Amino acid sequence: MTRTRTRNRTIGALGALALGGLIALPGLVPPTAEAAPIAAVNPVTLGERANSGFLVFVRGDVQLGPSSDEAEGTIAAGGDLRFHQAYNVAAGRPPASTFRSPGDDADTYLYVGGRVSWGASSSALSIHNGGYVKIAGGDFDVLHKNPNSTEIVRPGETSPDASPRIFNDRIAQPAASVADTTGAPDFDAAFARYTELSSGFGQCTPSNELLDGPGENALPVPRPIDRHVSQVYLDLIPGRTNVVTMTGAELANIDQIGFLNGQRATRDTPVLINIVGGDFEGPIPRQGWDASQAPYVLFNFPDASRVHVTANTAELNGTLYAPAARVAWQATQNISGNVIAAEFVHGLDRAAGLAGHSRELHELPFDAELSCDENTGRLTLVKEVLGSDEDPRSWTLTGTAADGETISGSTGDPAVTGAEVPAGQHVLEESGGPADVDDYVVGGWMCGPRGEEGSLVMEGGVVTVPPGGDIVCTIVNTYAPPTPEPTPTPTPEPGPSPTPGPTETPEPSPTPGPTETPEPAPTPTPPVTPTPTPTEPEPTEPEPTTPGPTTPGPAPETNAPETTEPETTAPETTAPETTAPETSAPETTAPETSAPAPGSTEPETPAPAPATPSPGPGGVAGTGVDPWPLAGLAAILLAAGLGFALRRRPSTHD
Incomplete structure (x- = not known):
């Protein structure tokens, strides 16, 4: 909790703290009734020496000691006296004057309005600076050890050095003076x-x-x-x-x-x-x-x-x-x-x-x-409004004193302007206000002497009006309506929708060849057909069968060495295995059917013409010519070339 210091010399205890409720500054429960001035x-x-000048002034009994030193001043007891040790009275410099009975030569430094409790006392009580002793209750004897001393002892005691005793070794006080209490307080x-x-x-x-x-x-x-x-x-x-x-x-x-x-x-x-x-x-x-x-x-x-x-x-x-x-x-x-x-x-x-x-x-x-001597002050309550033209008189201001006395009214009303109130604490409150009062931010009470800048009153709105003070307390409300939120577009509440039936799965349209994401076949480079040298084929090697115009089959079998060499050197794009129908031909083209006539092409699903013609698996790039007859011819020429090459290889047996 923030605490604000207010100078006492201006408004006393302004800014009283509230701690678990109202606590009267500075920490006193407020008086239950207004004190008389x-x-x-x-x-x-x-103003009249009611104590007769005594330093210690006690209505009843006084006990001196044990384990105490002395009194540098005078002592007056309206009751009895007991002492339990050697104790000095009026020690040090001469004390303030007290009273003297008629005929006394000195002021009284020890007064006992009752008796000395001899049975409850011990040791010696010494009176310094030549003061007298007065004992109103009697029951004592006075002895003089020498012309300049006085010893007061219990009745019947004969020794001036007896204990207990009260003595003065500087002046001789008559026994009658000890008993004379004329002029006592x-x-x-x-x-x-x-x-x-x-x-x-x-x-x-x-x-x-x-x-x-x-x-x-x-x-x-x-x-x-x-x-x-x-x-x-x-x-x-x-x-x-x-x-x-x-x-x-x-x-x-x-x-x-x-x-x-x-x-x-x-x-x-x-x-x-x-x-x-x-x-x-x-x-x-x-x-x-x-x-x-x-x-x-x-x-x-x-x-x-x-x-x-x-x-x-x-x-x-x-x-x-x-x-x-x-x-x-x-x-x-x-x-x-x-x-x-x-x-x-x-x-x-x-x-x-x-x-x-x-x-x-x-x-x-x-x-x-x-x-x-001043137990009233004046209190003024003021209301101010910022950010709005609302009339400050819409609010009611109240101040309640510790004894319950209350002032209440709107700002400017005589009831809350310079009102005479009990000095002390007042609890300040406001109530009422316009219909949109919740849109106003309430500031703290600011209080101070009239004509001076106010200081913030602490939590609880408690202000102290000092005796004779003239305090003005102001509370400010600031209009701060909430920022309107954008009006959201209303979302129509959906009505009951019919439960949709199962959605039919559309049968996929046959994907035309060119629109498949094909692996683009490299554009076959027409092989340079070497001019074969006519060589008689060896009788052990069968002549390759010329493939018909149907879908080409696998190349004729040759010995393993002969077939691996051309596979490593021949372009894979021309080998029948790499251009098998599985990679491009749809399932609708059945190779088992009777082969078409040479030069004819397999029926294909027409595809939309691309902007730029691109080769597809169904024809030579850009021509639309069926590649299979060409592939068969290339295979025949390749086989013939291989056979010729094998015949011309030198024999290792010679």
Whole structure:
């Protein structure tokens, strides 16, 4: 399937891919209901320090360790606290300010809205940079190892070095201050708003496609991502919230996600990544942006109750926003951003057999405002016809939004011209047309911002109208009637034919001699008759019998030597054997009948006279004279000559 790249900054996710049905670009099932507009807001502070400046802000319980490093920022738990190792809070540079109760000399760096689970804890939890600790649930004692230290231990413990304990070795905090939680954040109010925002942001119309490369010619990645993908990229739209939505399964199939070459997330170009589809378990892909951009990236889990980030994940350069979920960061990398969760575990779960070491929580709080304050756009549907004068209004054009809202009408109708529609995906269709509608070739939908050249919409006719966008979609039909085939001459259907009787075999006409394909007899050269010297014949040799005028018979027998010599020298055409009647005479001439008178010829079937007379077996060439008397005379003369020659041959007996 051909895929066409459309620049996000012009029409958002134009060109959504259809893969096995309509898939909401970029890979999100369309919202079941239109999201309420969300004005620009920092989803962590809510514009009023709803989190009181804490880096890790958890509505319920927090567990620190085992096998984790530290938090470079501050931690606030609305529930209980457990720790299973030596763990540092507010380590590194001084963190962002939080709150102070009246009379306090320092900000609070660790807040526990419930109790410390001493029985489930071990080792020592260290508070750095001179911060205070607040424990709302009581059940603790405060000791001072020296004037500049504070040790918080289980009730009844007398040793400041006891384990488990929470201590600060830079400032002495009074026991009354530890129990005073005046000015503490309102967890219930904050998380009510967080949950609402998380769900609302999850409904935001995606504005960015996932692309297959970091360059300007990158193409959209087919969705859903149901196989391993090494890298995907975002083409950021400056000056607005860039929204990307994918399922948890897709996120786990990606190795790295980044921005196009040279692009950066900033305070006015923040990035919202929605991870939908319920609970999430798996690794977080590497990010192509560094930690300096983390304050402008938020990973939102709007419908998860459990987010379990496993080992072999990458550092999360952004805020992990899952206000309704129990988050377990059991990865071997850092989180560089806020953690907003219903519950939080920082460390590997040894009971689950996980190995490795969970790293740090870096103090890079979210510092941008997100919005999806425009949830409508405008859509115009246009019909054009080429190669015909057919009225384009013969067709009905329809656009159907993800929530089922439909616009429908003919080109030019107000219903499909600048119609206000929900932002998001719309399925485009046409119907109707003239009677010969099948003779029109339907082109693809071409969509783009009003006044700009459109781009081809992908298979399925799905276009995304971005919030506030004004999109014009045109479909062109070209008249292309089939070429008429030549009218064939009708073949008459044969009626029943009478069964023909047997065809009589014509009796062949006698083939006249000259018309047979005869072997042309050589024209007999009249032999030169030598003048015989009269010689008395030897009495032992009988005189040759003069043949009668009938059909000549064989020559008189002679001794073998005498007969072979003349056969080799005499022309074969004059020998009686070679001119036997079988070669030319038809069966109708019977040699047994009485011989005709000399000089007469055998009756022949007359033949048509050829243009040029040619010899035939019935006469001397060109004369029509019967050759048989001449042949007999020639035989007599030949025999006489042979006899004379034999008489004159010298005798070998003398």
